[in-house]
Amino acid sequence: xxxxxxxxxxxxxxxxxxxxxxxxxxxxxxxxxxxxxxxxxxxxxxxxxxxxxxxxxxxxxxxxxxxxxxxxxxxxxxxxxxxxxxxxxxxxxxxxxxxxxxxxxxxxxxxxxxxxxxxxxxxxxxxxxxxxxxxxxxxxxxxxxxxxxxxxxxxxxxxxxxxxxxxxxxxxxxxxxxxxxxxxxxxxxxxxxxxxxxxxxxxxxxxxxxxxxxxxxxxxxxxxxxxxxxxxxxxxxxxxxxxxxxxxxxxxxxxxxxxxxxxxxxxxxxxxxxxxxxxxxxxxxxxxxxxxxxxxxxxxxxxxxxxxx
Amino acid sequence: xxxxxxxxxxxxxxxxxxxxxxxxxxxxxxxxxxxxxxxxxxxxxxxxxxxxxxxxxxxxxxxxxxxxxxxxxxxxxxxxxxxxxxxxxxxxxxxxxxxxxxxxxxxxxxxxxxxxxxxxxxxxxxxxxxxxxxxxxxxxxxxxxxxxxxxxxxxxxxxxxxxxxxxxxxxxxxxxxxxxxxxxxxxxxxxxxxxxxxxxxxxxxxxxxxxxxxxxxxxxxxxxxxxxxxxxxxxxxxxxxxxxxxxxxxxxxxxxxxxxxxxxxxxxxxxxxxxxxxxxxxxxxxxxxxxxxxxxxxxxxxxxxxxxx
Numbered sequence: 158x159x160x161x162x163x164x165x166x167x168x169x170x171x172x173x174x175x176x177x178x179x180x181x182x183x184x185x186x187x188x189x190x191x192x193x194x195x196x197x198x199x200x201x202x203x204x205x206x207x208x209x210x211x212x213x214x215x216x217x218x219x220x221x222x223x224x225x226x227x228x229x230x231x232x233x234x235x236x237x238x239x240x241x242x243x244x245x246x247x248x249x250x251x252x253x254x255x256x257x258x259x260x261x262x263x264x265x266x267x268x269x270x271x272x273x274x275x276x277x278x279x280x281x282x283x284x285x286x287x288x289x290x291x292x293x294x295x296x297x298x299x300x301x302x303x304x305x306x307x308x309x310x311x312x313x314x315x316x317x318x319x320x321x322x323x324x325x326x327x328x329x330x331x332x333x334x335x336x337x338x339x340x341x342x343x344x345x346x347x348x349x350x351x352x353x354x355x356x357x358x359x360x361x362x363x364x365x366x367x368x369x370x371x372x373x374x375x376x377x378x379x380x381x382x383x384x385x386x387x388x389x390x391x392x393x394x395x396x397x398x399x400x401x402x403x404x405x406x407x408x409x410x411x412x413x414x415x416x417x418x419x420x421x422x423x424x425x426x427x428x429x430x431x432x433x434x435x436x437x438x439x440x441x442x443x444x445x446x447x448x449x450x451x452x453x454x455x456x457x458x459x460x461x462x463x464x465x466x
Numbered sequence: 467x468x469x470x471x472x473x474x475x476x477x478x479x480x481x482x483x484x485x486x487x488x489x490x491x492x493x494x495x496x497x498x499x500x501x502x503x504x505x506x507x508x509x510x511x512x513x514x515x516x517x518x519x520x521x522x523x524x525x526x527x528x529x530x531x532x533x534x535x536x537x538x539x540x541x542x543x544x545x546x547x548x549x550x551x552x553x554x555x556x557x558x559x560x561x562x563x564x565x566x567x568x569x570x571x572x573x574x575x576x577x578x579x580x581x582x583x584x585x586x587x588x589x590x591x592x593x594x595x596x597x598x599x600x601x602x603x604x605x606x607x608x609x610x611x612x613x614x615x616x617x618x619x620x621x622x623x624x625x626x627x628x629x630x631x632x633x634x635x636x637x638x639x640x641x642x643x644x645x646x647x648x649x650x651x652x653x654x655x656x657x658x659x660x661x662x663x664x665x666x667x668x669x670x671x672x673x674x675x676x677x678x679x680x681x682x683x684x685x686x687x688x689x690x691x692x693x694x695x696x697x698x699x700x701x702x703x704x705x706x707x708x709x710x711x712x713x714x715x716x717x718x719x720x721x722x723x724x725x726x727x728x729x730x731x732x733x734x735x736x737x738x739x740x741x742x743x744x745x746x747x748x749x750x751x752x753x754x755x756x757x758x759x760x761x762x763x764x765x766x767x768x769x770x771x772x773x774x775x
Binding site for chain 1: 480483484487488490491492494495498499502506507508509510511512513514515516517530533535537538540542544550551554555558559560565567569571574584585586587728729731732746747763764765767769770772773774775
């Protein structure tokens with residue numbers, strides 16, 4: 158928000174921005190309360206890691222590069238996500254959650270998707286020895302409670318949008334079912350048809366998501382998809398803890414070995430866990446029915462759009 | 467924390483680490499509650515900005531470089547702090563606070579200071595049209611409440627340290643008084659002699675701290691210093707909002723114009739404000755009487771010390 162922009166958008170748009178940010182602030186408070194009440198230890202985020210999320214292989218990924226920083230003889234990577242750190246945290250600390258800023262330098266063509274930012278904050282959590290069903294139940298409790306606590310928030314009246322009505326448990330599909338019905342672009346199509354969030358399970362993606370030992374080629378992971386066309390809300394998985402498949406999949410996917418050396422060196426005693434992360438800005442976008450996720454940011458971070466500050 | 471480290475430090479040290487992180491988590495919850503109850507809007511952090519805190523001129527600074535990231539034709543800086551963004555946020559939103567991760571690539575010689583990290587999280591806040599006295603009173607309320615809420619936290623018993631006894635209002639000195647009494651290294655010496663936090667006011671530093679219009683060469687800023695040798699807790703100021711002195715001080719201090727162009731372009735309608743930021747890890751270090759601030763990090767970030775993950 159520059160002064161010029163603020164003037165250009167006018168006083169009423171400024172009031173709407175304040176309403177959105179007031180709601181964002183209360184979402185952060187309720188999210189913090191929820192995870193504490195559920196027994197999670199809140200950790201501080203990491204920004205520079207010796208390894209970070211490769212964000213691939215993912216045919217949908219359009220991240221241009223991971224930022225590398227050399228400092229006192231060591232190479233660091235600006236966090237794409239804290240997933241690899243969460244695996245050590247859950248082993249050493251137990252149930253953990255983090256308000257984790259992520260940088261993902263998306264290509265300019267993502268400008269118009271409505272849902273991509275080049276930096277955003279995830280509520281990222283992980284549970285030792287949990288299964289996907291445990292995580293999904295927790296996520297449903299979270300949304301049900303959030304909807305109930307926020308029902309009368311003044312921002313909805315001011316922005317003239319209906320408060321969300323989250324009525325879990327939600328339907329679950331496999332990506333195979335969704336693709337058969339809607340084609341490769343199932344996320345958007347299925348989201349448009351839905352009036353409640355739904356689960357999309359089994360995605361072929363990063364090495365840290367566990368492959369189903371009883372059904373190779375299938376994965377014990379899950380995304381939550383918002384209805385009304387708002388698309389992906391959350392992404393999570395049971396994690397791979399066995400070093401042999403981790404090494405095999407890193408090699409198969411052509412990941413640069415140096416970028417994962419720090420992780421592999423100490424991955425010898427990982428434990429089974431499951432978790433997920435959901436973007437706070439995407440949640441806000443859904444709550445206020447914003448046309449672009451950048452509309453809920455005070456400092457817009459939309460790929461391909463000039464950044465003012 | 468690598469697996470090897472965790473094994474080497476043994477089960478009892480791991481239990482102590484869990485106790486410290488449990489306390490950290492509760493400090494984060496109480497901090498979140500406090501700022502919400504005081505009427506602040508919680509914002510999400512910014513990691514890459516078009517301008518960031520110059521961290522100088524400060525004779526005590528040993529930051530080697532600010533990380534620069536080129537992305538889609540624009541140059542960004544990895545946040546040293548969100549101070550410049552806070553000035554726009556306070557104008558557009560009102561009272562704001564942020565759990566803000568900061569990266570400061572300190573020189574290796576800072577390894578032994580006990581209080582330096584190359585990344586850490588600040589609780590950073592700003593109040594429109596406030597004076598320094600308002601901020602100091604708020605900070606004293608915060609610490610008094612934190613001490614009271616945490617008094618019976620099990621971590622203190624487990625770590626065998628006395629819970630803090632914060633008894634504000636706290637004494638205030640000018641840096642001139644402190645320097646006259648203790649010399650240039652007054653911070654450490656005065657901190658060692660104190661048994662309560664104290665205020666050190668009037669530091670010659672960055673352009674965004676307001677110079678006293680009635681007493682040029684003096685500054686309307688303030689640090690809070692922990693007792694028992696733990697040093698700086700918090701740093702804050704009334705802000706400069708007038709573009710002429712901002713420009714003059716940037717030029718006088720030899721700041722690179724390109725790095726502040728984005729800021730200056732929209733600094734034409736800044737408003738008076740005051741605020742501060744305090745490092746969460748330093749607060750934890752003080753609470754648990756850790757010898758090094760890195761001891762309270764699950765993922766250690768000590769300058770000059772090899773980083774494992």
